[in-house]
Amino acid sequence: MEAREQLAEWISGSDNIVFFGGAGVSTESNIPDFRSVDGLYNQEYDYPPETILSHTFFMRKTEEFYRFYRNKMLFPDAEPNNAHIALANLEKQEKLKAVITQNIDGLHQKAGSREVLELHGSVLRNYCMDCRHAHSLEDIINQEGIPRCECGGIIKPDVVLYEEGLDSATMEKSVSYIRNADMLIIGGTSLAVYPAAGLIDYYRGNKLVLINRDKTSRDSQADLVINEPIGQVLSPWC
Numbered sequence: 001m002e003a004r005e006q007l008a009e010w011i012s013g014s015d016n017i018v019f020f021g022g023a024g025v026s027t028e029s030n031i032p033d034f035r036s037v038d039g040l041y042n043q044e045y046d047y048p049p050e051t052i053l054s055h056t057f058f059m060r061k062t063e064e065f066y067r068f069y070r071n072k073m074l075f076p077d078a079e080p081n082n083a084h085i086a087l088a089n090l091e092k093q094e095k096l097k098a099v100i101t102q103n104i105d106g107l108h109q110k111a112g113s114r115e116v117l118e119l120h121g122s123v124l125r126n127y128c129m130d131c132r133h134a135h136s137l138e139d140i141i142n143q144e145g146i147p148r149c150e151c152g153g154i155i156k157p158d159v160v161l162y163e164e165g166l167d168s169a170t171m172e173k174s175v176s177y178i179r180n181a182d183m184l185i186i187g188g189t190s191l192a193v194y195p196a197a198g199l200i201d202y203y204r205g206n207k208l209v210l211i212n213r214d215k216t217s218r219d220s221q222a223d224l225v226i227n228e229p230i231g232q233v234l235s236p237w238c
Contacts, residue, residue: 003226004233010183010207010224011237017095018181019087020174020199021230022102024188024212028081028231031105032072054162062146062154069140069157073104074123076137080111083187083230086237088112098177102189102196104159117174119166119196125158166195175202183207187230191216 001009011017023033045068051057053073058065080088088111090096098115099108106124108116126135130153139155140147147155160166178184184203189212191197200208200218210222211230219225226233 003224006224007209007226007233008236010209011090011095014183014207015095016097016180016182017090017185018098018100018177018183019096019185019187020100020178020189021083021187022189022191022193025083025101025230026078026081026103026105026107027188028083028229029075029078029105029107031075031078031107050162055164058156058161066140066146074137074141075105076141078105078107080107081231082235082238084108084111084113086234089237091115097181098174100174100177100199102193117170117177119160119170119174121157121159121167123157123159126155127158128153129156130154171195174199178202179204181205183209185209185211186218186222187211187234188213189216190214191218 027033045052052065052068084107087096087099087108091113098117099113100117100119101108102119104118104120104123106122124137126137126140127133128135128149128151131149131151133149133151135149135155140157149155178199179202181203182205184205184207186200186209191200206223208222209224210216210219211226211228211233213227213229215227
């Protein structure tokens with residue numbers, strides 16, 4: 001059976017699907033990923049992106065962090081693509097139980113998904129490091145230099161920087177969804193970033209689908225591998 005036909009048959013027969021996705025889900029919304037040929041890791045900066053996006057760099061060189069962050073990490077005009085829309089539709093049909101994402105762009109919610117577990121946080125949420133007051137994305141974009149709260153404190157994005165740990169409650173909930181899923185679709189991720197990539201090991205079923213433009217180190221574990229852009233593959237469910 002052709003791969004896309006097999007995918008359609010499995011989705012049709014499943015009612016406890018979990019989706020786990022990464023940067024490749026949003027590239028079709030013109031948000032660059034980190035590790036592709038034209039991704040952030042292959043552009044030239046004074047510091048490597050991994051250094052800039054670290055907790056240490058944020059604390060020591062906050063203004064430089066924000067110069068990079070506003071320039072390369074914020075895409076307020078981005079719109080959901082076919083992958084986001086298809087997943088939201090599958091949730092409405094009560095087939096998909098949860099979206100677990102490494103992305104921080106909020107596009108799954110913008111497409112209509114309700115149960116979204118954001119492993120790495122969201123650029124849409126920000127808070128004052130002093131008084132903990134919540135701030136919008138606009139509060140970051142509309143200020144120059146280091147964005148500050150009315151109290152004078154520095155505003156920090158609610159995103160997980162390098163050297164910071166993932167939220168334990170979000171991880172536990174993600175593990176529970178994956179462990180109980182009858183079908184796990186993994187899309188748009190190289191499965192290279194841990195501990196998030198280790199979530200695949202909690203799946204106990206026999207419908208593990210990997211949809212990614214490039215091969216991954218986990219392809220041999222999958223029951224179905226589709227090396228195509230995920231928006232194209234999921235377009236029948238839009």
